[in-house]
Every structure is written in C-alpha cells, then in structure tokens.
Amino acid sequence: MYYVGVDVGGTNLVAGLMNEDCEILDKASHPVDHSQTPEQLCGEIVRLAKQVCQSGGVTEKEVRAVGIGLPGQVNNKTGIVVRTPNMPFQNTPVRQLFQRQWDMPVFLGNDADCAAIGEYRSGSAKGCSPAVTVTLGTGIGAGMVVDGKLFTGFAGSGMEVGHMIIHPNGHLCGCGNRGCWEQYGSASALIQMTLREMECSRDSLLWQLCGGDRSKVQGRTVFQAARQGDETAHRVLYSYRSGVAIGLINLVNILQPEVICMGGGVSNADDDLLLDPVRELVRQGSFDKTMPTRLVRASLGNDAGVVGAAMLCDSI
Amino acid sequence: MYYVGVDVGGTNLVAGLMNEDCEILDKASHPVDHSQTPEQLCGEIVRLAKQVCQSGGVTEKEVRAVGIGLPGQVNNKTGIVVRTPNMPFQNTPVRQLFQRQWDMPVFLGNDADCAAIGEYRSGSAKGCSPAVTVTLGTGIGAGMVVDGKLFTGFAGSGMEVGHMIIHPNGHLCGCGNRGCWEQYGSASALIQMTLREMECSRDSLLWQLCGGDRSKVQGRTVFQAARQGDETAHRVLYSYRSGVAIGLINLVNILQPEVICMGGGVSNADDDLLLDPVRELVRQGSFDKTMPTRLVRASLGNDAGVVGAAMLCDSI
Numbered sequence: 001m002y003y004v005g006v007d008v009g010g011t012n013l014v015a016g017l018m019n020e021d022c023e024i025l026d027k028a029s030h031p032v033d034h035s036q037t038p039e040q041l042c043g044e045i046v047r048l049a050k051q052v053c054q055s056g057g058v059t060e061k062e063v064r065a066v067g068i069g070l071p072g073q074v075n076n077k078t079g080i081v082v083r084t085p086n087m088p089f090q091n092t093p094v095r096q097l098f099q100r101q102w103d104m105p106v107f108l109g110n111d112a113d114c115a116a117i118g119e120y121r122s123g124s125a126k127g128c129s130p131a132v133t134v135t136l137g138t139g140i141g142a143g144m145v146v147d148g149k150l151f152t153g154f155a156g157s158g159m160e161v162g163h164m165i166i167h168p169n170g171h172l173c174g175c176g177n178r179g180c181w182e183q184y185g186s187a188s189a190l191i192q193m194t195l196r197e198m199e200c201s202r203d204s205l206l207w208q209l210c211g212g213d214r215s216k217v218q219g220r221t222v223f224q225a226a227r228q229g230d231e232t233a234h235r236v237l238y239s240y241r242s243g244v245a246i247g248l249i250n251l252v253n254i255l256q257p258e259v260i261c262m263g264g265g266v267s268n269a270d271d272d273l274l275l276d277p278v279r280e281l282v283r284q285g286s287f288d289k290t291m292p293t294r295l296v297r298a299s300l301g302n303d304a305g306v307v308g309a310a311m312l313c314d315s316i
Numbered sequence: 317m318y319y320v321g322v323d324v325g326g327t328n329l330v331a332g333l334m335n336e337d338c339e340i341l342d343k344a345s346h347p348v349d350h351s352q353t354p355e356q357l358c359g360e361i362v363r364l365a366k367q368v369c370q371s372g373g374v375t376e377k378e379v380r381a382v383g384i385g386l387p388g389q390v391n392n393k394t395g396i397v398v399r400t401p402n403m404p405f406q407n408t409p410v411r412q413l414f415q416r417q418w419d420m421p422v423f424l425g426n427d428a429d430c431a432a433i434g435e436y437r438s439g440s441a442k443g444c445s446p447a448v449t450v451t452l453g454t455g456i457g458a459g460m461v462v463d464g465k466l467f468t469g470f471a472g473s474g475m476e477v478g479h480m481i482i483h484p485n486g487h488l489c490g491c492g493n494r495g496c497w498e499q500y501g502s503a504s505a506l507i508q509m510t511l512r513e514m515e516c517s518r519d520s521l522l523w524q525l526c527g528g529d530r531s532k533v534q535g536r537t538v539f540q541a542a543r544q545g546d547e548t549a550h551r552v553l554y555s556y557r558s559g560v561a562i563g564l565i566n567l568v569n570i571l572q573p574e575v576i577c578m579g580g581g582v583s584n585a586d587d588d589l590l591l592d593p594v595r596e597l598v599r600q601g602s603f604d605k606t607m608p609t610r611l612v613r614a615s616l617g618n619d620a621g622v623v624g625a626a627m628l629c630d631s632i
Contacts, residue, residue, distance in 0.1 A: 256470050
C-alpha cells in the first residue's frame with residue numbers, strides 16, 4: 001500500500017507519495033493562494049494529492065489514505081479545521097470537502113503533531129517511546145508519540161508546550177498569559193533577545209551583520225556573531241539557552257521521553273553554541289539524574305510534515 | 317477473580333482484598349517496623365496479603381495478582397525497588413523475595429501512580445482519559461492514566477511533576493534545582509509560606525491558633541485563620557493558590573487531561589478558599605479557553621493506594 005501526505009503551510013502546499021517504508025516516492029508543491037475560498041483550497045489539495053499518485057504510477061486502489069497536516073487547531077474526529085492562521089479555513093469541514101471530490105479515507109492533523117509522527121516513523125525518533133518533537137519557530141510547537149500512537153490530550157489540544165509558564169509575571173504572550181516558554185525559547189524570542197541586547201551594545205558585531213537594520217536580524221545572526229567572538233552575542237545565547245533548557249527540563253520531568261527531537265531552523269546551529277550546552281543544562285535539571293532522555297536534532301527537516309501527515313492514518 | 321493490593325507507607329502497611337468491581341472486601345493493616353530487614357518486611361507484606369484473602373474467604377487460585385505500592389523509585393520490569401525513603405528497601409528484589417514465600421504474579425508501583433490508578437478505576441477520575449491525579453503532600457506526587465494504562469515515561473520516572481521549574485532562580489529544592497513546583501504548591505510549601513508571613517505579622521490570628529509555637533503550624537492552620545477573617549492568612553492563601561495554579565496550568569497545556577484529581581490533606585480545604593479560585597486561575601491560564609479539563613477533589617482518600625496497587629496488573 002501507499003500513503004499520501006499533504007503539508008499545508010502558510011506559503012506552500014506540499015504533497016508526497018510514500019511507501020510503507022516511509023520513503024517519499026514523489027513530491028509536488030504549489031504556492032498557497034490566500035484569496036481562494038475553502039472549497040477552492042480543498043480542490044487544490046485534492047489535485048496535488050492525485051498528481052503525486054499519478055506521477056508515482058500508483059492507482060487509487062493502492063492508496064491507503066490521505067493525511068492533511070495544517071497549522072492551528074484541527075479536529076480529526078469531526079474532520080473539521082477549527083482555525084488556522086493566514087488561511088481561509090475556519091470551522092471548515094475539510095474532510096467532507098475533500099471527499100466530495102475524491103472518495104478516500106482522509107485524516108487531519110496539526111503540523112506539530114505531523115512533525116512528531118514523521119520523526120517517529122523515519123527520523124531521529126524512529127521507534128522511540130515516548131518520542132517528543134519540539135519545533136522552535138515563531139512559537140514552540142510540539143507533538144508526542146507514545147507506543148506508536150499520537151498523544152493528543154482529551155480534546156486535541158494537548159502538547160501546547162509553548163504555553164507552559166516558566167516565568168510568572170514574565171513577558172506577555174499572545175495567548176494572554178505572562179511568561180510562556182515560547183517567549184524565552186522560540187526563534188522569535190531569540191530575535192527579540194538579540195534586539196534588546198543590541199540596544200545596550202552599540203559596538204556589537206551584530207550591528208554590522210544586519211547592516212545597521214534591526215529588521216534584518218534573524219535567528220542565525222546571533223550565532224554568526226558568536227562564532228566570530230562577539231561578546232554581546234554570547235550573552236544573548238547564554239540566556240536563550242537557559243530559556244530553551246527550562247522548558248525541556250520540564251518536559252523531561254513530566255514526560256520522561258526516550259528522545260526529544262529538536263526542529264526548526266534555530267536547531268541547526270552548531271552544536272557547541274546550542275545543543276551541547278542545552279544538553280548539559282537539561283541533564284543537570286533532570287529529576288532522574290541518570291537522564292535517559294536523549295536530546296537530538298530532528299532529521300527530516302521540511303519532509304517531516306509530509307511523512308507525518310501521510311502516516312496519520314496509522315498513528316491516531 | 318479477586319485482586320490484592322498492598323500499600324506500603326512510611327507508617328503502616330495496608331493490604332486490601334478487592335473484587336472485579338474495585339470494591340474493597342477486606343482490609344488489614346500493620347505498623348511498619350523500621351528495624352526489619354528487607355526479607356522480614358517482605359515477609360510481613362506476604363503475611364498481610366494472605367491474611368486478607370483468608371478473612372475474605374478467597375482461595376489462592378481465585379487471586380489474579382498481588383500489587384505493591386511504595387513511595388520512591390520502583391521498577392516493575394525488573395521487580396526491584398530502587399529506593400524508598402525511611403524504609404529498608406534499596407535495590408531490593410521485592411518481587412523475588414515475595415514470590416519465594418508466595419508464588420503469585422506480583423506487580424510493583426510507585427504510590428503516586430497507584431493513587432492515579434485507584435482514582436481512575438473507582439474514584440473521581442473513573443473512566444476518564446487522560447486522567448491525572450496530583451497529590452499535594454510533603455512534595456507533589458502525580459500519576460497519569462491514558463486509555464486505562466499507566467503513563468510511566470521511558471524509564472519509569474515520568475510524571476515527576478513536582479520538579480517542573482516554575483520560578484527559575486526561585487526557592488532551592490531538595491532535588492538540587494531552584495524553583496520547582498513543589499516549593500510553591502505542596503502542603504510543606506504552604507506551611508513554609510505561612511511561617512514566613514507570620515514573622516511579618518505578629519498580631520495575626522495564626523499565632524493564637526498555633527499557641528505561639530511555630531512547629532505546630534499545619535496546612536489546615538492557615539485555612540482556619542482565613543475562615544475567621546485573618547488577613548495574613550488570606551495573603552498566604554492568595555500566593556499559595558497562584559503557586560498551585562501555575563503547575564496545574566502547565567499540566568493542562570501539556571497534557572490536556574479530561575480530569576485532574578486533587579489529593580492530599582490540603583485538598584480537603586473548603587472550596588471557596590482553595591479549589592474554586594484555583595479552578596478560575598487554571599481556566600484563565602489554559603491555552604484552550606474552552607478548558608475541557610475538570611479539576612476535582614480525589615475521592616478515595618487513603619484507599620486509593622490499595623485500590624491502585626491491586627489494579628496494577630491490569631494497568632501496566
């Protein structure tokens with residue numbers, strides 16, 4: 001049998017055809033047209049899903065299911081996408097709209113959950129349990145697979161780990177709380193921390209690297225400056241690593257995963273600047289000092305979403 | 317079939333005989349003799365387990381299994397009690413020692429896990445998933461049952477929720493970290509908070525209630541004083557409730573349980589002084605504002621340990 005996964009991102013739709021060994025046999029992508037109606041966008045998803053089957057030489061009967069991964073809040077039980085940022089879906093019966101055009105088993109998943117399934121099926125978390133995948137991006141997304149099945153919580157809103165409070169009365173978060181982890185550990189938080197430190201250090205290399213333009217500061221900028229010995233950058237990274245580590249310590253002490261996969265562009269930083277010191281902080285903070293949880297880089301990159309969406313049918 | 321559960325506490329051994337409906341048919345207890353060898357203590361557990369079968373009129377063949385719940389670190393896979401406070405067990409092969417005297421299937425569990433199983437099987441969390449039970453005591457213990465099975469993490473040290481960090485650089489915890497939840501939400505933390513506030517409020521009613529003797533301050537003292545309108549006591553409770561709530565918010569946002577059962581003596585305080593305001597704080601802090609997680613009082617009290625131990629065999 002074959003599986004089709006569609007990763008619906010803010011910029012692109014990406015569809016992939018996968019075999020039972022989680023190998024992507026064919027892939028196709030298409031930019032998201034934000035002016036489309038929900039029906040039109042679903043039509044685009046169907047078209048792309050059919051396209052990869054055709055180009056992969058696979059008939060409809062050989063396809064076990066189609067999985068669709070989206071950012072935001074998704075309810076697989078009802079087949080409804082509750083809300084998703086920057087897209088026309090809102091309380092949209094995506095499964096129904098899809099099946100009107102193609103009669104297939106359709107599974108829906110949150111993008112963070114799909115990434116977790118992807119890493120569990122064929123990435124850095126392969127075969128581990130519990131397997132947690134944490135993505136440091138605009139916010140912090142996470143998913144957990146336990147004994148091969150996605151952990152979703154009671155009503156599908158489990159693993160909102162970016163909104164655990166680690167600094168009561170800390171920075172205000174978009175969710176309305178203060179001191180959420182994603183205000184200290186996300187890629188956006190790293191940029192904010194960098195900008196704050198730059199204001200106090202006018203001679204930092206960071207100013208040169210962004211050409212004097214604050215808006216050009218990215219997550220990678222601070223790692224570049226640190227690599228060149230900039231003290232301000234090292235100071236930023238010191239507190240960013242603490243922020244990342246506290247959330248991870250809490251995940252280790254609550255969930256004791258066999259592995260935590262770190263995804264998102266920030267996680268690609270050189271080991272000595274991020275992952276190694278964070279590992280040491282997490283080891284120190286773990287209640288079980290033997291710390292069996294391995295902290296590794298996610299390995300599928302952008303493919304995790306497609307692989308995870310494709311395998312939703314066997315993971316829910 | 318029948319089940320036998322033995323709750324090994326710091327003060328007493330309690331054994332219970334249970335039927336398939338989780339009704340305790342017979343119970344026996346015996347003080348723990350701290351001068352005993354591991355072999356002797358295991359002998360005592362066997363004797364008590366046999367005793368409840370006999371007095372309940374149940375033959376050995378009708379017993380499905382014996383479960384033993386203990387505080388501390390327990391490994392059911394190996395049958396070894398790694399360590400347990402104030403007891404002669406340390407890396408003790410408790411299953412083996414038990415079976416030498418009585419050839420029965422023996423299951424071992426941590427006391428917090430047993431409480432969670434107990435509440436799930438016949439208490440406030442009956443049939444819920446995920447069902448989390450949190451006990452506010454000397455520390456904070458917790459267990460989680462998902463689809464009827466105990467969640468243990470990779471190596472049995474999951475759900476050490478008392479050691480999630482909620483105040484970086486906060487109070488030093490026995491585990492070596494700073495700012496662990498149990499420094500703000502346990503019954504001991506409540507007593508510490510009360511003592512600190514008393515120092516600044518020499519005219520507080522708290523001083524009368526403890527007869528001027530700090531060592532007589534208990535968890536319930538502050539609720540008594542608050543009930544009588546003492547301002548200092550209300551101030552203590554205000555910050556204690558925040559401490560309790562932050563940890564619960566994090567559990568809701570990470571695990572989204574269907575129910576959280578609150579156990580431990582402190583949880584028996586009047587609703588208006590503890591549980592109701594905590595519920596409101598948790599609702600406000602939940603990422604999913606529909607907040608489907610119910611926050612309730614645990615209902616089995618001291619029996620939870622016996623029931624949970626007895627049902628370990630069907631929950632692991």
